[in-house]
Amino acid sequence: MAHILEMQVQSKWNNSFTRLNRGEPGIAGLLSFSQAWKTATGFLYPRDLNDPAPRPEYSIHEVRTSFELLSKAKMLPLLMENFLEDMRKQQHLIERDIHKYMAEYEETDTPDAIARMLFRLVEWYKAWSPIPELGSILLSAYTLAFQTHIYSTFPPSFSRGFKQLIASTFSLVNASCPPPWALPADPQPSTSAAPARPDLPLWSACEALGLLDRYESLIASVCYEYIEAHVMETCAKKWEESMLTYLREWMAEKVVPWMVMPYARGARTAEEARQMLQGVGSRFDYHVCKTLCDLRLQEIFDIIVDFPDSQPALEDLKECLIRVDQRSELVRTLRKANKKRLLHPGADTQVILNQYVSIMRCLRFLDPPGVLLYKVADPIRKYLRERPDTIRCIVANLVGDGESEDSIVDENEPIQPLQQRQADDYNDPNWEPEPIDAGPDFRTNKPTDVISTLVSIYDSKDLFVKELQVLLAQRLLAVTDGNYEKERRNIEILKIRFGEAALQVCEVMLRDMTDSRRIDQHVQAQKPMPLHPTIISRHFWPPLQTSSFNMPGQFKEIQDAYAKEFHQFKPDKKLHWLPHLGTISLDIELQDRTVSAEVPPLEAAIIEHFSTKDTWGVADLATEMKIERAAALKAIMTWVDLGVLKEEDSGMYKLLEVAEAASSSSKPVARPVIEDLPSVLTVQQQQAEQMKVFWKFIEGMLTNLGALSLVRIQNMLKFAPGYDRTIDQLAEFMEAARREGLVTVKDGAWKLQR
Amino acid sequence: MEMEEKEKDNETTRPSNARLEVCDQRVKIKKWHAIAQWRWDTGNNDPEDDGEGDVCGICRVPFEGCCPSCKMPGDDCPLIWGECTHVFHMHCLLQWIGTASSKQQCPMDRRPWVTAERKVD
Ligand SMILES: [Zn+2]
Ligand SMILES: [Zn+2]
Ligand SMILES: [Zn+2]
Numbered sequence: 032m033a034h035i036l037e038m039q040v041q042s043k044w045n046n047s048f049t050r051l052n053r054g055e056p057g058i059a060g061l062l063s064f065s066q067a068w069k070t071a072t073g074f075l076y077p078r079d080l081n082d083p084a085p086r087p088e089y090s091i092h093e094v095r096t097s098f099e100l101l102s103k104a105k106m107l108p109l110l111m112e113n114f115l116e117d118m119r120k121q122q123h124l125i126e127r128d129i130h131k132y133m134a135e136y137e138e139t140d141t142p143d144a145i146a147r148m149l150f151r152l153v154e155w156y157k158a159w160s161p162i163p164e165l166g167s168i169l170l171s172a173y174t175l176a177f178q179t180h181i182y183s184t185f186p187p188s189f190s191r192g193f194k195q196l197i198a199s200t201f202s203l204v205n206a207s208c209p210p211p212w213a214l215p216a217d218p219q220p221s222t223s224a225a226p227a228r229p230d231l232p233l234w235s236a237c238e239a240l241g242l243l244d245r246y247e248s249l250i251a252s253v254c255y256e257y258i259e260a261h262v263m264e265t266c267a268k269k270w271e272e273s274m275l276t277y278l279r280e281w282m283a284e285k286v287v288p289w290m291v292m293p294y295a296r297g298a299r300t301a302e303e304a305r306q307m308l309q310g311v312g313s314r315f316d317y318h319v320c321k322t323l324c325d326l327r328l329q330e331i332f333d334i335i336v337d338f339p340d341s342q343p344a345l346e347d348l349k350e351c352l353i354r355v356d357q358r359s360e361l362v363r364t365l366r367k368a369n370k371k372r373l374l375h376p377g378a379d380t381q382v383i384l385n386q387y388v389s390i391m392r393c394l395r396f397l398d399p400p401g402v403l404l405y406k407v408a409d410p411i412r413k414y415l416r417e418r419p420d421t422i423r424c425i426v427a428n429l430v431g432d433g434e435s436e437d438s439i440v441d442e443n444e445p446i447q448p449l450q451q452r453q454a455d456d457y458n459d460p461n462w463e464p465e466p467i468d469a470g471p472d473f474r475t476n477k478p479t480d481v482i483s484t485l486v487s488i489y490d491s492k493d494l495f496v497k498e499l500q501v502l503l504a505q506r507l508l509a510v511t512d513g514n515y516e517k518e519r520r521n522i523e524i525l526k527i528r529f530g531e532a533a534l535q536v537c538e539v540m541l542r543d544m545t546d547s548r549r550i551d552q553h554v555q556a557q558k559p560m561p562l563h564p565t566i567i568s569r570h571f572w573p574p575l576q577t578s579s580f581n582m583p584g585q586f587k588e589i590q591d592a593y594a595k596e597f598h599q600f601k602p603d604k605k606l607h608w609l610p611h612l613g614t615i616s617l618d619i620e621l622q623d624r625t626v627s628a629e630v631p632p633l634e635a636a637i638i639e640h641f642s643t644k645d646t647w648g649v650a651d652l653a654t655e656m657k658i659e660r661a662a663a664l665k666a667i668m669t670w671v672d673l674g675v676l677k678e679e680d681s682g683m684y685k686l687l688e689v690a691e692a693a694s695s696s697s698k699p700v701a702r703p704v705i706e707d708l709p710s711v712l713t714v715q716q717q718q719a720e721q722m723k724v725f726w727k728f729i730e731g732m733l734t735n736l737g738a739l740s741l742v743r744i745q746n747m748l749k750f751a752p753g754y755d756r757t758i759d760q761l762a763e764f765m766e767a768a769r770r771e772g773l774v775t776v777k778d779g780a781w782k783l784q785r
Numbered sequence: 786m787e788m789e790e791k792e793k794d795n796e797t798t799r800p801s802n803a804r805l806e807v808c809d810q811r812v813k814i815k816k817w818h819a820i821a822q823w824r825w826d827t828g829n830n831d832p833e834d835d836g837e838g839d840v841c842g843i844c845r846v847p848f849e850g851c852c853p854s855c856k857m858p859g860d861d862c863p864l865i866w867g868e869c870t871h872v873f874h875m876h877c878l879l880q881w882i883g884t885a886s887s888k889q890q891c892p893m894d895r896r897p898w899v900t901a902e903r904k905v906d
Contacts, residue, residue, distance in 0.1 A: 511818040564819040612820035642811040
């Protein structure tokens with residue numbers, strides 16, 4: 032390298048001798064040029080900072096004169112090349128320092144070494160920097176060469192260390208004591224009135240070394256991570272207060288002052304600083320919103336579980352969603368969470384309904400037009416539609432089932448008629464185009480109240496009405512104390528929701544209740560009896576379970592006596608007992624004890640038989656009572672559990688006049704005395720019964736036409752008289768038939784099992 | 786509870802109850818809540834009938850249902866007996882008799898309609 036340079040110099044020498052000599056006599060000009068070159072190169076020579084020998088002194092006048100002379104001779108470019116070459120030769124000195132500090136950093140893993148290294152590099156930079164008089168070209172060439180060199184010397188671990196160092200500056204914003212790497216001799220600018228920031232020298236050093244530009248995105252990422260860490264630490268699971276306001280205060284207090292250093296250090300006034308920070312400040316505010324938004328989206332399922340306590344979190348999320356478009360992410364996350372945590376066989380229907388209602392309320396709050404809700408609700412609705420007890424569960428909520436603590440019915444919500452889905456009405460003055468991310472199936476005029484939305488899971492409200500009738504009938508038939516005020520109130524409310532006509536039969540039920548009471552009062556006045564029947568109007572109550580047995584002995588006598596009194600009171604009417612329904616509370620008086628029990632009529636009938644003959648075989652008793660053997664056995668077991676009957680030989684049971692000492696074989700009373708057998712057929716049972724009529728048609732169809740799809744079967748069944756089932760109901764029925772082994776299904780085609 | 790008290794009083798004071806206590810009952814009924822249906826006593830209905838029951842010849846609705854213009858069955862929508870032994874919802878028959886084409890005849894047998902006295906048994 033040096034050799035080539037000398038060659039260059041020599042060839043130029045010949046060409047420019049005249050120019051160098053400047054017309055001086057002999058070589059006098061040449062000699063003075065040589066002296067100037069020596070002075071200039073000597074002055075510029077990059078010296079070793081670590082060399083304890085004193086730097087050679089130069090008279091500034093002599094240096095200036097030399098540079099002027101070289102400039103006149105147009106030798107400055109050559110001088111520059113020479114200087115940069117000298118730099119290259121000396122830069123191993125800097126490398127040595129860098130390696131020393133980096134080794135220290137890697138050993139301690141604290142960024143102090145990095146800070147000290149940066150300060151040291153600034154010293155090198157300043158020491159080697161040519162004086163400004165040599166022009167900006169030389170200075171920028173020098174700076175570029177210096178920076179290029181140090182960047183290429185930094186080992187890969189530098190980024191990590193530098194990041195740590197920058198991150199440590201956040202704690203300095205309001206710090207009173209200086210950081211460990213602060214230079215003790217660092218002269219503080221005395222002009223500033225405010226106390227200087229301890230991190231100012233560091234930022235100055237970074238700027239001098241060009242690190243602010245080169246590591247701009249790294250510095251921003253430090254701030255992003257700082258924000259993220261703070262949001263996670265302070266906001267996770269904190270839903271009961273607005274965190275966004277707090278976060279913005281925190282930004283103003285902690286982050287903006289920090290930002291002044293990397294982004295607005297040159298500002299002279301507050302206004303200037305504000306303007307310089309505007310762009311980057313908005314980026315960081317966006318990041319706050321984005322981070323909080325991401326956090327809340329991760330938590331969204333539980334936020335909804337906690338609603339309405341979590342309302343403030345939703346308010347934050349709503350604001351974030353305006354700033355950060357994460358709507359599709361919200362839909363994706365919530366759908367995924369619902370699928371995992373809600374829509375599985377282990378979850379109670381009531382739990383699913385509660386969460387669905389909370390989802391409705393939360394998403395309506397976030398997005399009043401309902402696009403988000405529509406997209407999230409779809410799988411929930413499909414899932415609920417497939418659950419057999421959904422309608423019953425909704426209906427139980429509607430009539431205030433005492434069992435579940437949290438009802439889906441909001442007491443504060445006004446009771447209103449069901450909203451049914453309507454076609455788009457473009458003449459509606461309030462019509463608005465659908466939101467941009469709505470998708471083709473979305474309709475803005477969906478029902479918005481909770482009950483209407485739930486009912487609209489199904490194609491028609493008829494199933495609900497039927498289920499309501501069943502539930503109210505069960506409730507009313509269970510009333511033994513004459514108090515059915517709650518049911519009366521329920522029916523009034525349901526009339527508003529479902530319409531008078533749908534609840535007409537319930538009106539008849541209520542009147543039957545009133546009439547029964549009036550009749551009973553009359554009968555008891557004529558002839559007091561322990562029997563108090565609820566007398567119902569057939570055709571107006573849902574189908575009841577049937578049975579063929581009759582009450583024996585004294586029970587029959589009481590029934591007859593009551594019926595006789597009734598007929599006298601209402602001569603054009605007769606009573607028709609439904610003997611298996613109701614409850615009887617009785618005492619069984621035995622030799623050594625009295626057993627009290629409240630039992631269904633069948634149990635009472637059984638024990639009545641034992642009072643006339645103390646030993647019975649199950650089969651004989653079943654025949655005597657005209658009931659199934661299994662039913663007889665079940666009723667007998669009730670009394671065995673109560674210690675009234677005992678099995679003697681297999682199938683023979685005996686009345687225990689004297690109680691037996693509890694033996695190890697007799698198990699404690701485990702089963703409830705009264706099982707809550709629903710005396711009213713459920714809607715499902717009713718439909719299954721009715722569907723059986725259509726089985727003949729289906730069977731004929733499949734026999735003649737082979738395998739058929741559900742749609743074909745449905746279309747052909749429409750020709751059957753009285754067929755009014757939906758395809759979903761048909762699907763349910765076919766599925767049941769498949770379970771019974773009547774049909775098989777393959778690729779959607781149903782055929783008879785042969 | 787009240788009923789129970791009354792019951793005990795009656796056992797001692799009212800001899801008419803004795804018939805229900807004929808044999809030495811081991812089983813004492815304290816309270817019995819039962820379910821029954823009411824039926825019109827048309828004189829010819831089958832007590833074992835659990836189905837729809839007989840229907841009104843005019844509106845084809847069961848007797849224990851109500852005629853198309855009523856909402857409440859029973860006393861509010863009573864039956865009417867003809868001497869011809871045909872039975873209808875009273876409202877259905879009155880409406881029929883009110884039409885010119887009825888010629889005041891029973892719609893089933895076209896004999897002049899004469900309402901029967903209901904015997905109370
Ligand atoms: Zn009629
Ligand atoms: Zn009527
Ligand atoms: Zn007639």
